[in-house]
Amino acid sequence: MSRSYGRYALLRAAQAVVVILLAYIGTFLVISVLPGDPITNMLRDPQNGLTDDEIQQIVAHYGLDKPVVIQLILSLGRFVTGDLGFSLQSNLPVSQLLGDALPSTLTLAGTALLLSVAIAVVIAYGVQYLPSRWARGVLRSVPSLFLSVPNFVVGLILIEIFAFRLHAFTTIDPDSAAATLFAALTLAIPVSAPLAEVLIANLDHESRQEYALVARSRGLSQARLFARHLVKPSMLPAVAMIALIVGELLGGAVITETIFGRDGLGTVVQKAVTSQDVPVLQAVVSLAAVVFVTVNLLADLASPLLDPRLDAKSERDAKSERKVVVPV
């Protein structure tokens, strides 16, 4: 396995780099080729108080007077060397802006990830083992409810109930532990739904297997059977979903941070969109692509190790045929 695995790993890593570069180019084209010229509009906006000299400098730095292809090559060259440019809005280096915002978003997204896994496991466990058939049925439809509620509605309801009525946290101090927890919950609820659906489908499948019957006949309690035998095989498809979830978390952060008034990457995006701050937008999207592709790569590389039955080749085939649709 090791040799073919090494080759598989290398190939996947190379593929990941290509996708990141293409994502950068794609974003660049979307921002600069589509109608409307955000940079020039923004520069010419009298409110910025930029002198003609300063405008000339910025135009020269970004090569805005040159053809798009040259601009793209310049921009790509800077990206590869780690230079993300300067924010048009604040004149700060983009890397500094993102660096300042990152810890807040990582805390939020990390907490949300843990919460969503916890919620999904609780739902999946309940669907299998709740004593009442009626309760199991209700619980089974919870993921589809979670998928139907917009992120911002969840946030507003949580704020309304827990901040305004129960005073469990205040929106004035969005970085407090309690406020972070509720913001993370807002982000976690829609994300937990597809995870729960996959877990439910796989637990349904695994608990019908003969080894589960054998284990039960040996007198294993349901909780033990669940923890010892069923969780591991059911988690594998969930691990493959982790990259999709990370993407959801990054996208959802834009709204969650806006609602809870947190200063994070989402707020940076929001400000950059309103002020047409192109270098910041470009950097955030590229960063998101890097994170997404890296997590995806790690999940792909981990799968054959988690399940020895998947050798590198069949894993590759399975992945390319994998449907995005959540199983019924």
Added chain:
Amino acid sequence: MTSLTGLVAPTERIRAAGRSAVRVPPTVAIAAVVIIIVLLWSLVPWLFTSYDPSVGDTAEKLMAPSGAHWFGTDHLGRDVFARVVHGTASSVTSALVAVSIGLVVGSIIGLASGFLRGAVDVVLGRVVDVLLAIPSFLLAVVIVSSLGFQTINAAIATGVSAIAIFARLMRAEVLRARGSVFVEASYLQGGNRLHALLGHILPNTYKSVIALAVLQFGTSILVIASLAFLGYGDPPPASDWGLLVASGKSYATAPWLIYAPALVIVITVLSVNRISTWLRRTQ
């Protein structure tokens, strides 16, 4: 009913199973009614409310829901139910535009990848990878900021961010169908590639693609509502559902301004998802 199934002969059971497959479960029927009402709201809103969505009576501002104003009134005394009903057309149409873009472009990409394979598959595969690599909501935000803040642009952005998921499903379905025995038989009987594609492969893929399209209709409503909520759609006095929630959140004393449009969004999307699940299961 269940206690009897063990007693009837196997053939009877099979026949019963055949019949029940066509039968529509009650939850699906309710979902269908909801969707029909929502579609009617978007086509003939004036049949459902006599209030003007953009003119209000300031003497009646911020009134709680009542018999006269089902969803209450907003800070200008406008009837919230009227605003929701009149905002439906924009919300539903933009979701339809988004799904159409994703469905058409995604299906063509997936079809070309899966049917032609080779270099086409490799190139289009990378395009799809890239679209998937950017979180779809972030992608929609970037596109709408580049196109300009209008509801139609929000719809286009949502559609573009859904292309990848359609392309992947279509490719998988085409690969599945083209490997099947009946396609091979068609070739053996002298059928050409175009015939196999149109006569055998496409008819065997559209069902799951349609189920995904229905699901994406619900997702698109959510995404467009989110974009409108952030202020990336048409500005007020437009009354897109997401925009209604956004403007309602400044009035803490009038929670119905948030809950009423939010409830409409949730019930609509829930119904759409229910129908999509049913479509997928009855294949």
